[in-house]
Amino acid sequence: MRKVLIIEDNLEVRENTVEILELKGFSVISAENGKEGIAKAEIEKPDIILCDIIMPDIDGYRVIKELKAHPITAKIPFIYVTASGEKSEVKLAMNMGANAYVRKPFDVNELIEKINECFA
Incomplete structure:
Protein backbone atom coordinates (compact mmCIF):
# COMPACT_ATOMS: atom_id res chain seq x y z
CA MET A 1 0.00 0.00 0.00
CA ARG A 2 1.40 3.39 -1.02
CA LYS A 3 1.92 5.93 1.76
CA VAL A 4 0.82 9.52 1.08
CA LEU A 5 1.73 12.55 3.20
CA ILE A 6 -0.72 15.45 2.98
CA ILE A 7 0.52 18.86 4.14
CA GLU A 8 -2.50 21.15 4.36
CA ASP A 9 -3.37 23.86 6.88
CA ASN A 10 -7.13 23.84 6.23
CA LEU A 11 -8.65 21.18 8.51
CA GLU A 12 -11.69 20.47 6.32
CA VAL A 13 -9.65 20.13 3.12
CA ARG A 14 -7.07 17.98 4.92
CA GLU A 15 -9.66 15.62 6.42
CA ASN A 16 -11.59 15.32 3.15
CA THR A 17 -8.44 14.55 1.18
CA VAL A 18 -7.35 11.95 3.75
CA GLU A 19 -10.75 10.27 3.51
CA ILE A 20 -10.76 10.29 -0.31
CA LEU A 21 -7.29 8.78 -0.54
CA GLU A 22 -7.97 6.14 2.10
CA LEU A 23 -11.09 5.09 0.16
CA LYS A 24 -8.86 4.76 -2.91
CA GLY A 25 -6.57 2.37 -1.04
CA PHE A 26 -3.74 4.64 0.10
CA SER A 27 -2.19 4.76 3.55
CA VAL A 28 -2.37 8.44 4.55
CA ILE A 29 -0.44 10.60 7.00
CA SER A 30 -1.32 14.26 7.44
CA ALA A 31 0.35 17.39 8.70
CA GLU A 32 -1.35 20.70 9.48
CA ASN A 33 1.58 22.93 8.55
CA GLY A 34 4.89 23.00 6.70
CA LYS A 35 7.08 22.49 9.76
CA GLU A 36 5.14 19.40 10.83
CA GLY A 37 5.08 18.17 7.22
CA ILE A 38 8.86 18.36 6.85
CA ALA A 39 9.35 16.47 10.12
CA ILE A 58 6.50 27.73 6.33
CA ASP A 59 4.84 27.87 2.91
CA GLY A 60 4.84 25.12 0.31
CA TYR A 61 7.80 26.61 -1.56
CA ARG A 62 9.98 26.39 1.53
CA VAL A 63 8.70 22.86 2.22
CA ILE A 64 9.81 21.57 -1.17
CA LYS A 65 13.11 23.46 -0.95
CA GLU A 66 13.94 21.87 2.40
CA LEU A 67 12.79 18.39 1.40
CA LYS A 68 14.72 18.44 -1.88
CA ALA A 69 17.86 19.46 0.06
CA HIS A 70 17.81 16.33 2.26
CA PRO A 71 19.00 12.99 0.81
CA ILE A 72 16.29 11.10 2.74
CA THR A 73 13.43 13.07 1.17
CA ALA A 74 14.92 14.48 -2.04
CA LYS A 75 13.54 11.82 -4.39
CA ILE A 76 10.01 11.61 -2.96
CA PRO A 77 7.49 12.66 -5.65
CA PHE A 78 5.87 15.98 -4.73
CA ILE A 79 2.51 17.33 -5.90
CA TYR A 80 1.23 20.79 -5.07
CA VAL A 81 -2.51 20.83 -4.34
CA THR A 82 -3.41 24.48 -3.98
CA ALA A 83 -5.90 27.21 -4.77
CA SER A 84 -3.11 29.25 -6.39
CA GLY A 85 -3.20 28.96 -10.13
CA GLU A 86 -1.20 31.79 -11.65
CA LYS A 87 0.99 30.59 -14.52
CA SER A 88 4.05 32.08 -12.83
CA GLU A 89 3.32 30.09 -9.67
CA VAL A 90 2.86 26.84 -11.59
CA LYS A 91 6.13 27.45 -13.42
CA LEU A 92 7.96 28.25 -10.17
CA ALA A 93 6.55 25.12 -8.51
CA MET A 94 7.66 22.89 -11.37
CA ASN A 95 11.10 24.53 -11.50
CA MET A 96 11.51 23.82 -7.78
CA GLY A 97 11.04 20.11 -8.41
CA ALA A 98 7.31 19.46 -8.12
CA ASN A 99 6.07 16.51 -10.17
CA ALA A 100 2.58 17.96 -10.66
CA TYR A 101 0.30 20.85 -9.76
CA VAL A 102 -3.39 20.35 -8.99
CA ARG A 103 -5.75 23.29 -8.40
CA LYS A 104 -8.32 23.32 -5.59
CA PRO A 105 -11.10 22.54 -5.63
CA PHE A 106 -9.75 19.45 -7.33
CA ASP A 107 -11.45 16.66 -9.21
CA VAL A 108 -10.79 13.39 -7.37
CA ASN A 109 -10.02 11.53 -10.59
CA GLU A 110 -7.51 14.20 -11.63
CA LEU A 111 -5.74 13.98 -8.28
CA ILE A 112 -5.57 10.17 -8.40
CA GLU A 113 -4.32 10.34 -12.00
CA LYS A 114 -1.51 12.74 -11.02
CA ILE A 115 -0.54 10.51 -8.08
CA ASN A 116 -0.48 7.42 -10.29
CA GLU A 117 1.61 9.24 -12.92
CA CYS A 118 4.30 9.77 -10.27
CA PHE A 119 4.56 6.00 -9.83
CA ALA A 120 4.53 5.11 -13.54
Whole structure:
Protein backbone atom coordinates (compact mmCIF):
# COMPACT_ATOMS: atom_id res chain seq x y z
CA MET A 1 0.00 0.00 0.00
CA ARG A 2 1.40 3.39 -1.02
CA LYS A 3 1.92 5.93 1.76
CA VAL A 4 0.82 9.52 1.08
CA LEU A 5 1.73 12.55 3.20
CA ILE A 6 -0.72 15.45 2.98
CA ILE A 7 0.52 18.86 4.14
CA GLU A 8 -2.50 21.15 4.36
CA ASP A 9 -3.37 23.86 6.88
CA ASN A 10 -7.13 23.84 6.23
CA LEU A 11 -8.65 21.18 8.51
CA GLU A 12 -11.69 20.47 6.32
CA VAL A 13 -9.65 20.13 3.12
CA ARG A 14 -7.07 17.98 4.92
CA GLU A 15 -9.66 15.62 6.42
CA ASN A 16 -11.59 15.32 3.15
CA THR A 17 -8.44 14.55 1.18
CA VAL A 18 -7.35 11.95 3.75
CA GLU A 19 -10.75 10.27 3.51
CA ILE A 20 -10.76 10.29 -0.31
CA LEU A 21 -7.29 8.78 -0.54
CA GLU A 22 -7.97 6.14 2.10
CA LEU A 23 -11.09 5.09 0.16
CA LYS A 24 -8.86 4.76 -2.91
CA GLY A 25 -6.57 2.37 -1.04
CA PHE A 26 -3.74 4.64 0.10
CA SER A 27 -2.19 4.76 3.55
CA VAL A 28 -2.37 8.44 4.55
CA ILE A 29 -0.44 10.60 7.00
CA SER A 30 -1.32 14.26 7.44
CA ALA A 31 0.35 17.39 8.70
CA GLU A 32 -1.35 20.70 9.48
CA ASN A 33 1.58 22.93 8.55
CA GLY A 34 4.89 23.00 6.70
CA LYS A 35 7.08 22.49 9.76
CA GLU A 36 5.14 19.40 10.83
CA GLY A 37 5.08 18.17 7.22
CA ILE A 38 8.86 18.36 6.85
CA ALA A 39 9.35 16.47 10.12
CA LYS A 40 6.84 13.77 9.16
CA ALA A 41 8.39 13.36 5.71
CA GLU A 42 11.79 12.72 7.27
CA ILE A 43 10.41 10.24 9.82
CA GLU A 44 7.70 8.45 7.81
CA LYS A 45 9.41 8.48 4.38
CA PRO A 46 6.15 8.56 2.40
CA ASP A 47 5.91 7.36 -1.20
CA ILE A 48 4.49 10.73 -2.27
CA ILE A 49 3.78 14.15 -0.78
CA LEU A 50 0.77 16.37 -1.49
CA CYS A 51 1.30 19.93 -0.29
CA ASP A 52 -0.53 23.23 -0.23
CA ILE A 53 1.45 26.36 -1.10
CA ILE A 54 -0.22 29.08 0.95
CA MET A 55 0.29 28.18 4.61
CA PRO A 56 1.35 30.22 7.64
CA ASP A 57 4.99 30.22 8.78
CA ILE A 58 6.50 27.73 6.33
CA ASP A 59 4.84 27.87 2.91
CA GLY A 60 4.84 25.12 0.31
CA TYR A 61 7.80 26.61 -1.56
CA ARG A 62 9.98 26.39 1.53
CA VAL A 63 8.70 22.86 2.22
CA ILE A 64 9.81 21.57 -1.17
CA LYS A 65 13.11 23.46 -0.95
CA GLU A 66 13.94 21.87 2.40
CA LEU A 67 12.79 18.39 1.40
CA LYS A 68 14.72 18.44 -1.88
CA ALA A 69 17.86 19.46 0.06
CA HIS A 70 17.81 16.33 2.26
CA PRO A 71 19.00 12.99 0.81
CA ILE A 72 16.29 11.10 2.74
CA THR A 73 13.43 13.07 1.17
CA ALA A 74 14.92 14.48 -2.04
CA LYS A 75 13.54 11.82 -4.39
CA ILE A 76 10.01 11.61 -2.96
CA PRO A 77 7.49 12.66 -5.65
CA PHE A 78 5.87 15.98 -4.73
CA ILE A 79 2.51 17.33 -5.90
CA TYR A 80 1.23 20.79 -5.07
CA VAL A 81 -2.51 20.83 -4.34
CA THR A 82 -3.41 24.48 -3.98
CA ALA A 83 -5.90 27.21 -4.77
CA SER A 84 -3.11 29.25 -6.39
CA GLY A 85 -3.20 28.96 -10.13
CA GLU A 86 -1.20 31.79 -11.65
CA LYS A 87 0.99 30.59 -14.52
CA SER A 88 4.05 32.08 -12.83
CA GLU A 89 3.32 30.09 -9.67
CA VAL A 90 2.86 26.84 -11.59
CA LYS A 91 6.13 27.45 -13.42
CA LEU A 92 7.96 28.25 -10.17
CA ALA A 93 6.55 25.12 -8.51
CA MET A 94 7.66 22.89 -11.37
CA ASN A 95 11.10 24.53 -11.50
CA MET A 96 11.51 23.82 -7.78
CA GLY A 97 11.04 20.11 -8.41
CA ALA A 98 7.31 19.46 -8.12
CA ASN A 99 6.07 16.51 -10.17
CA ALA A 100 2.58 17.96 -10.66
CA TYR A 101 0.30 20.85 -9.76
CA VAL A 102 -3.39 20.35 -8.99
CA ARG A 103 -5.75 23.29 -8.40
CA LYS A 104 -8.32 23.32 -5.59
CA PRO A 105 -11.10 22.54 -5.63
CA PHE A 106 -9.75 19.45 -7.33
CA ASP A 107 -11.45 16.66 -9.21
CA VAL A 108 -10.79 13.39 -7.37
CA ASN A 109 -10.02 11.53 -10.59
CA GLU A 110 -7.51 14.20 -11.63
CA LEU A 111 -5.74 13.98 -8.28
CA ILE A 112 -5.57 10.17 -8.40
CA GLU A 113 -4.32 10.34 -12.00
CA LYS A 114 -1.51 12.74 -11.02
CA ILE A 115 -0.54 10.51 -8.08
CA ASN A 116 -0.48 7.42 -10.29
CA GLU A 117 1.61 9.24 -12.92
CA CYS A 118 4.30 9.77 -10.27
CA PHE A 119 4.56 6.00 -9.83
CA ALA A 120 4.53 5.11 -13.54
